[in-house]
Amino acid sequence: MRCRFRRLNYILFLSISLFLFYRIYNINPISLYSQSPFTLIHYQNNTYRILSSSFKHNSRGSYLNFAYFNVEQRNRVLYIDFLYDIPVSSQWQSDGHLYPIQIAQYGLSHWSRLELNSKNQQNKIYKFERLQPNKNNHCSSWHTIKDEIFLSNTYIHFTISSNCSLHFHFFSNNIELVYSTKTIHDLETLTKRIIPLKGSPRQASRYMLIDIEKLMRKTLVFRRDLIKIQICGDTQSSVTQLIIGNQTLYDQQAFYSATRWLLNNQDLQTGCWFIHVRRNYGHHTQYHLRNPWCSAMAQGQAASLLVRLYSLTNNKEHLLAIRRAIQPLWSSNLTRAYFNNRFLWLEEYPLESSTKGLFVLNGCLYALIGIIDANTIDYQPYLSELINQIIISLQHMLPYYVHPNISNWSLYDLSHITMKSKINTASYSYHLVHITLLQCLRQIFKKTNHSVSQLFDFYVQRFTSAIL
DSSP states (O other), rough: HHHHHHHHHHHHHHHHHHHHHHHEEOOOOHHHHHSSSSEEEEEETEEEEEOTTOOOOOOSOTTTTTTGGGGGSSSSEEEETTTSSSSETTTOOOOOOOOOHHHHHHHHHHHHHHHHHTTOOOOEEEEEEEEOOOOOSBOOOOOOSSOOOEGOOOEEEEEEEESEEEEEEEETTTTTEEEESSOGGGGGGTTEEEEEEEEESEEEEEEHHHHHHHTTOOOOSSEEEEEEEEEETTTTOOOEEEEEEEEEHHHHHHHHHHHHHHHHOOOOTTTOOOBBOOEEEETEEEEEBOSSSSOHHHHHHHHHHHHHHHHHHHHHHHHHHHHHHEEEEEEEEEEEETTTTTTTEESSSSSSSSTTTOHHOOOOOOOOHHHHHHHHSSSSSHHHHHHHHHHHHHHGGGGGGOSSSOOOOOOOOOOHSSOOOOOOOOOOHHHHHHHHHHHHHHTTTTTTOOHHHHHHHHHHHHHHHTTT
């Protein structure tokens, strides 16, 4: 009887374990063997995409799996800036700052969505021409859209004149969203939210659902609604054209907003997008980031974004911006550290002391891909040499990123070696990022350097085995 009870307990335990493993770590078997460039992984009600064997990196094409990133929906994005139409980050600064890494990722995700959606049918487009207030009552009559709109895919683009406001009223949820070029003191109620717009006339491209959620500080359960539109202001106020519902239009505007900010805010002498947020490393108050600091990851991802812009424009100024973006990665120690005083590393978070480094894995790999993208469209011998130096470092250092206690799991950085910190285990999402970046590099070097491709393949297989 006792033996049967133990056997029953064992079978029950095994069944529950298998069920939980399937629910949490299920890799979609269809994606593994299909021609899709992505493999789907389901973990804790989230879907992640790593690359499949059919993925092909193209410096002008979609960037990794970024077509499925919603940068603007991240918790650490406070809102989309009303002047530049780019995300404002609360990372390390609660009142917000413009963070180059996040801005570059925002542009790359929308460029990748453009690539993805070029093959798909677009959303309906609703156009309103020359909206103006009524002469008698300061506001126009309400213009109603008859169809329900899916707010998770609804974008608006408009040009609004000074001293007026554009009102969107959502029927089912009784929320009014107001875009205004002036301060309107009497509109702040529980069901109305004001989005101020500076400048006149002001062109704007907005994702309405994100604006509402960021202002209400919660994720809304509704994804569709009926809306009506009204413009209020003086007799000279107008909205020349209002377009609703074109996802491609929003992706284009978001891509250009990100590239425009990067082009206008690059330091022309160093090539950096300097970050002015003061930071220590974790609990190590003696280790400070340089102030201001220049992140290799920001430089690499910005270069990848500007390469894609240059593929459209062939503009020499854009090419010069790409060269400047790569400059601090090869010509100075603004972003560099040396492991064991020998192996070059490109630091996502460069410390004040050049003899100390964090050696964050994903930051260096993103920077490497940016260098490769730049070198693809603008070959330079010094960039090829830099790529070779980083490959030599990776050959030596990748074994240190294998967790000593968790089989085939990756580490986020090497601070436990350089600073005697606690081992910084990669989170599940960062572990998948490591796999994705190594998969991309494996594919890039497959035709040109078989031994290097095999190096990356070895760690792809090893890290992937931890989630299978």
